Structure formats: structure tokens, C-alpha cells
Amino acid sequence: MTKICVIGLGYIGLPTSALFANEGYDVVGVDINEHVVEQVNQGSIHIEEPGLDDMVAQAVKSGRLSASTKPVAADYFIIAVPTPVHDDHSANTDFVVKATESIAPVLQKGNTVIVESTIPPRTISDIVAPALKSAGFDAATNDVYLAHCPERVIPGNIVHELKYNHRIVGGFTPEAMEKAAAIYKQSVEGDVRETEAVVAEMSKLMENTFRDVNIALANELSKVADHLNIDASDVIDMANMHPRVNILQPGPGVGGHCIPVDPYFIIEKAKDTTPLMQTARDINDSMPSYVLDKMKAMIGDVQNPTVALLGLTYKGNTSDMRESPALQLIERMQADAPNMTFKCHDPFVAAETDAFPHDLYSLDDALNGADLAVVLADHQSFKDLTGDTFTSQMQSPVVFDTRNIYKQLDGVTVHSLTNLVDTHKQGVQ
Ligand SMILES: NC(=O)c1ccc[n+]([C@@H]2O[C@H](COP(=O)([O-])OP(=O)(O)OC[C@H]3O[C@@H](n4cnc5c(N)ncnc54)[C@H](O)[C@@H]3O)[C@@H](O)[C@H]2O)c1
Structure with a gap:
């Protein structure tokens, strides 16, 4: 049976682990947080997400999902650790590097490594591939198959979207792209689009940038409407009657860990x-x-x-x-x-x-x-x-x-x- 080791059991890694386990894969979820590992092994969850409790309970009960604080040997490794920004807004990829280093002792030639964390363009080629090379695996010659498959689920509807959203799979090499795409094609209902790693990295980032820019336009409109002493809601309603216009709603700012980051x-x-x-x-x-x-x-x-x-x-x-x-x-x-x-x-x-x-x-x-x-x-x-x-x-x-x-x-x-x-x-x- 194909074995998957998922690194990071948060909002993305835990549902992903349960999804693959319920699709029949043998999954070990890894987290540095012992409390998270204990809870998952008891079939319960540490985050609030509708439907996830049942999904995880079913996966653990079937014996196909377990959790550990240390990576184990597997065919596929999926990295789903945080990628925050530093105070100066530069990306903090340290978690991804540490996660990559943590799998090195159990990694074997022919394994596939997929980064699901949201990452800056060229992180796969400039940071993850070199980290694997230092551990003795040349991803450029397919010692291991290295790919990026970004997530685009929305909290509150993760269980549904994980299965039904379209996925982008970017390979560091063409062979890695095919290897990585294979498990998503078997497990998700959305289309699986194959490309090179840097295109996958950019496509994910452009999705949230598109949203940020459009929210900024709505926010700027609210300031202009205030200046002109008119109602921005009327302007938005009327402009949106145009078949190809969809101005968003202004708001008090942009939050969450994706769009402002x-x-x-x-x-x-x-x-x-x-x-x-x-x-x-x-x-x-x-x-x-x-x-x-x-x-x-x-x-x-x-x-x-x-x-x-x-x-x-x-x-x-x-x-x-x-x-x-x-x-x-x-x-x-x-x-x-x-x-x-x-x-x-x-x-x-x-x-x-x-x-x-x-x-x-x-x-x-x-x-x-x-x-x-x-x-x-x-x-x-x-x-x-x-x-x-x-x-x-x-x-x-x-x-x-x-x-x-x-x-x-x-x-x-x-x-x-x-x-x-x-x-x-x-x-x-
Ligand atoms: N949450 C979302 O809705 C969402 C959507 C799309 C993309 N993403 C991206 O997915 C990635 C993960 O986000 P998340 O929301 O699941 O994060 P999270 O904070 O919910 O979970 C991350 C988990 O990784 C664990 N971890 C950190 N370093 C580790 C290591 N070296 N080994 C093992 N476990 C480790 C943490 O303890 C934590 O439990 C981020 O890059 C994020 O930007 C998140």
C-alpha cells in the first residue's frame, strides 16, 4: 500500500492526512506539537473546522491514519508547515527548511516530496532542492521527485473544498510533476493541472494578490465616495450591473494569514x-x-x-x-x-x-x-x-x-x- 507522511498537522496538513487516509492510503501525520499528535491518535482534533472531527475519527478508526512527532519512511512526503512573514514582510521559509531537513533521515531514493505550504516564487528550486541536495538527494536528476502543490481551501469549508477544488501541481522536473499529480488525481474530484514548480508557486500567490488588489480598489472607492459625499454601496450596486464588473465590498482592513501575507x-x-x-x-x-x-x-x-x-x-x-x-x-x-x-x-x-x-x-x-x-x-x-x-x-x-x-x-x-x-x-x- 502506498504510504504518505504528512509534515504539519494544522488547518491544511490534518484534513489532507485524513483525506488521503479515507481514500485508502496508509498515512502518518507528523507534528512537532505533542498535544496535536496525542489528540489525533485519539481520533480527535485540535482545530475548529466543520466536518473535520468526523473525517479524522473515521480515518484513525480505520487504522489508516496515525500521528507521530517524528517523520517515518514513506513513498510520499507532504510538507504543510507555516510560512509566515518576518516583521519586514520578507517570507519566513524556516519552517519549510526544518521540515525538509527532518525527513532527510528517513528519505529514500525514488520517494516524492511535495510542498503544500504557500511559498515565494523559486522556493522549490532555490531553497528546498538545495536542502535536499545537502541531505544527499539530487532532485534535478530525480533522486527524489520534488513538487509544489499549493492549497486554496477556505477555513469553514475545508472538508468540501479539499476534495472538490481544482489543484495545481508544479514539478521541479517533468517526472516529479507526474509522480506528484498521480496521488491528487486519485483522491480529488477537481481537475489536476500540471505545470512547473515556479508557475505553481506564482499561481497560488497571484490568487490572493488578485483578491488583495480588488479589495483595495473597493476600499479606495469608499474613501473617494466619502470625499464626494455619495453612497459607495449605490456605486458598487450599479457598476456591478455591468456583466463583466464585480466590485467587492469595502471593509475595515484585510485579515487572515493568506491575503495580507x-x-x-x-x-x-x-x-x-x-x-x-x-x-x-x-x-x-x-x-x-x-x-x-x-x-x-x-x-x-x-x-x-x-x-x-x-x-x-x-x-x-x-x-x-x-x-x-x-x-x-x-x-x-x-x-x-x-x-x-x-x-x-x-x-x-x-x-x-x-x-x-x-x-x-x-x-x-x-x-x-x-x-x-x-x-x-x-x-x-x-x-x-x-x-x-x-x-x-x-x-x-x-x-x-x-x-x-x-x-x-x-x-x-x-x-x-x-x-x-x-x-x-x-x-x-
Ligand atoms: N489555513 C489555510 O486556510 C491555508 C490555505 C491555503 C494555504 N495555506 C498554507 O498552508 C501552510 C500551512 O498552513 P496551516 O494553516 O495548516 O498552518 P497551521 O499553523 O494551522 O499548522 C501548521 C502545523 O505545522 C506544525 N509544524 C511546524 N513546523 C513543523 C515541523 N518542522 N515538523 C512538523 N510539524 C511542524 C505546527 O506545529 C502546526 O501544527 C502555510 O504555508 C499556509 O500559508 C493555508
């Missing part, structure tokens, strides 16, 4: 030829400050205002706070508006953590006595709120809706990021 992987390799990508990053990064400016204007001359921040995660209906605009807004508030007291509420964030070292309140407690409520995430439970929730707790209820989720709330003054016209009429700014 991946463009930098391209930018660092092509600084002089990426002004559009760099500007898009700057525009999206400017949004928390822009939101704070608007908050200050809405609060007016209240001396020591209290603000309720509703929604801390980077998007709706998830508990994921990585790179969340709410965190960036709080940083800006602490630096530029120290007189503002803020009270945070998020139904998906249960407790204060290292990543979020601020007090958390119930919705009512956050709103109680607040001068302004700022909605930062489009959770369904926020969309379902009525004016009563705000009027029962706030003396003069004002809501700043940065996600454009409220048409109106009875008894509440609602300012939308896409429509600040009323703030001009009221002389707020």
Missing part, C-alpha cells in the same frame, strides 16, 4: 515591478487608521468616550483572529486615541488569550454606556440584531457599520463605511 512573497522577489501590489497592500493596511479617523469624527467632542468593538475575528462566523483588522484598530486606538476606552465583544472569541490580551464583554455589557458601537466582523448573529439591542444599552445609540450589514436599525443612527453621507449632513466631520 501572500502578496509580499511576490513583492520581495520583484520590488521594482510591483507598484500596484505594493499600493494595494498600503491601501488595505491604511483602513484601520481610516476607520479610527471616522470614529473620532462620529464621537465628536465627547471627552473620554467609550467605544464598543463588536467582532474581533478577521471575517464573519469564524474564531480566527490572525492578522485581524480589529487587532490593528486596537493598536491604532492605543497609540492615537488613548482617551478612548474600548470594550470588546465577539461571540466566537470566548476568552482573553496571548494573541488577544484584552478584556472581553458580553454584547450587552460592551454596549452598556458606550458612545459608539463599531461593527468590525459580519457574524450572522450581528446581522440578526435589531435596534432594541442598541437602544436598550446606549443612551444615544450610534453604530459604525464597517461591514455594510445594516440597512437600518430602529432608533439607532447607523453610519456605514460605504455611506458616510449622513455624517456630513450632521456636520460630524
Whole structure:
């Protein structure tokens, strides 16, 4: 039976391990975190993802998935470890290098090594292949078959997308491309497109850069509409009536671990030829400050205002706070508006953590006595709120809706990021 060893059991590696195990492969998942390994061996999971618990339980029960802290001999190695950015936005490929080095003692000629982590262009040729060469395997002559197969799943729908999304498989050599593509062709329902490694690397990065640039365009439109004193939502609705136009919604910033990170992987390799990508990053990064400016204007001359921040995660209906605009807004508030007291509420964030070292309140407690409520995430439970929730707790209820989720709330003054016209009429700014 073909054996697969998956390095890294996070949002990508764990579902991937379970998918291949449930397709009949013999899979060992490896993680440096012992707690993760213990949990997987008990058939349970350490991350929140709908349907993943059943998938992993089934794979472990069948005996085809187990976990370990050390790599084991296998036919295929799949590397799914983090690739964050350093403070200067350059890619940190250290995890990928360490993972590659960790498989060296068990690697054998004829094995296939696939990197699923998102990586800068030429990482396979300039970093992973040399790391394998140092361990005695020349991927250029197919001692081992080396390939990149990027992931494009969305948290919240990983179980479905893992099976049904199209996949890009980039080989370091043509033979590696075929070897790597073979296991995806057997296990996924989407098309498997074969190419060279650097094209696969770039295609993944361009997907998220495309999204970043388009979000920046929407964000810039919201600023222009504010300047012209018109409603950006109307502009977007009408422009989108064009059959080939799809302007996205503005928002308080771009979060998550992919869209605000991946463009930098391209930018660092092509600084002089990426002004559009760099500007898009700057525009999206400017949004928390822009939101704070608007908050200050809405609060007016209240001396020591209290603000309720509703929604801390980077998007709706998830508990994921990585790179969340709410965190960036709080940083800006602490630096530029120290007189503002803020009270945070998020139904998906249960407790204060290292990543979020601020007090958390119930919705009512956050709103109680607040001068302004700022909605930062489009959770369904926020969309379902009525004016009563705000009027029962706030003396003069004002809501700043940065996600454009409220048409109106009875008894509440609602300012939308896409429509600040009323703030001009009221002389707020
Ligand atoms: N999460 C997503 O939705 C998503 C989507 C597309 C692409 N990606 C990319 O996939 C890669 C993995 O992301 P993730 O979200 O699964 O990360 P994650 O942080 O959820 O999980 C990574 C795991 O790897 C483990 N690890 C780190 N170094 C290791 C090593 N040397 N050996 C064994 N285990 C090690 C960590 O302990 C952790 O459990 C990243 O490059 C990311 O950009 C993620």
C-alpha cells in the first residue's frame, strides 16, 4: 500500500492526512506539537473546522491514519508547515527548511516530496532542492521527485473544498510533476493541472494578490465616495450591473494569514515591478487608521468616550483572529486615541488569550454606556440584531457599520463605511 507522511498537522496538513487516509492510503501525520499528535491518535482534533472531527475519527478508526512527532519512511512526503512573514514582510521559509531537513533521515531514493505550504516564487528550486541536495538527494536528476502543490481551501469549508477544488501541481522536473499529480488525481474530484514548480508557486500567490488588489480598489472607492459625499454601496450596486464588473465590498482592513501575507512573497522577489501590489497592500493596511479617523469624527467632542468593538475575528462566523483588522484598530486606538476606552465583544472569541490580551464583554455589557458601537466582523448573529439591542444599552445609540450589514436599525443612527453621507449632513466631520 502506498504510504504518505504528512509534515504539519494544522488547518491544511490534518484534513489532507485524513483525506488521503479515507481514500485508502496508509498515512502518518507528523507534528512537532505533542498535544496535536496525542489528540489525533485519539481520533480527535485540535482545530475548529466543520466536518473535520468526523473525517479524522473515521480515518484513525480505520487504522489508516496515525500521528507521530517524528517523520517515518514513506513513498510520499507532504510538507504543510507555516510560512509566515518576518516583521519586514520578507517570507519566513524556516519552517519549510526544518521540515525538509527532518525527513532527510528517513528519505529514500525514488520517494516524492511535495510542498503544500504557500511559498515565494523559486522556493522549490532555490531553497528546498538545495536542502535536499545537502541531505544527499539530487532532485534535478530525480533522486527524489520534488513538487509544489499549493492549497486554496477556505477555513469553514475545508472538508468540501479539499476534495472538490481544482489543484495545481508544479514539478521541479517533468517526472516529479507526474509522480506528484498521480496521488491528487486519485483522491480529488477537481481537475489536476500540471505545470512547473515556479508557475505553481506564482499561481497560488497571484490568487490572493488578485483578491488583495480588488479589495483595495473597493476600499479606495469608499474613501473617494466619502470625499464626494455619495453612497459607495449605490456605486458598487450599479457598476456591478455591468456583466463583466464585480466590485467587492469595502471593509475595515484585510485579515487572515493568506491575503495580507501572500502578496509580499511576490513583492520581495520583484520590488521594482510591483507598484500596484505594493499600493494595494498600503491601501488595505491604511483602513484601520481610516476607520479610527471616522470614529473620532462620529464621537465628536465627547471627552473620554467609550467605544464598543463588536467582532474581533478577521471575517464573519469564524474564531480566527490572525492578522485581524480589529487587532490593528486596537493598536491604532492605543497609540492615537488613548482617551478612548474600548470594550470588546465577539461571540466566537470566548476568552482573553496571548494573541488577544484584552478584556472581553458580553454584547450587552460592551454596549452598556458606550458612545459608539463599531461593527468590525459580519457574524450572522450581528446581522440578526435589531435596534432594541442598541437602544436598550446606549443612551444615544450610534453604530459604525464597517461591514455594510445594516440597512437600518430602529432608533439607532447607523453610519456605514460605504455611506458616510449622513455624517456630513450632521456636520460630524
Ligand atoms: N489555513 C489555510 O486556510 C491555508 C490555505 C491555503 C494555504 N495555506 C498554507 O498552508 C501552510 C500551512 O498552513 P496551516 O494553516 O495548516 O498552518 P497551521 O499553523 O494551522 O499548522 C501548521 C502545523 O505545522 C506544525 N509544524 C511546524 N513546523 C513543523 C515541523 N518542522 N515538523 C512538523 N510539524 C511542524 C505546527 O506545529 C502546526 O501544527 C502555510 O504555508 C499556509 O500559508 C493555508
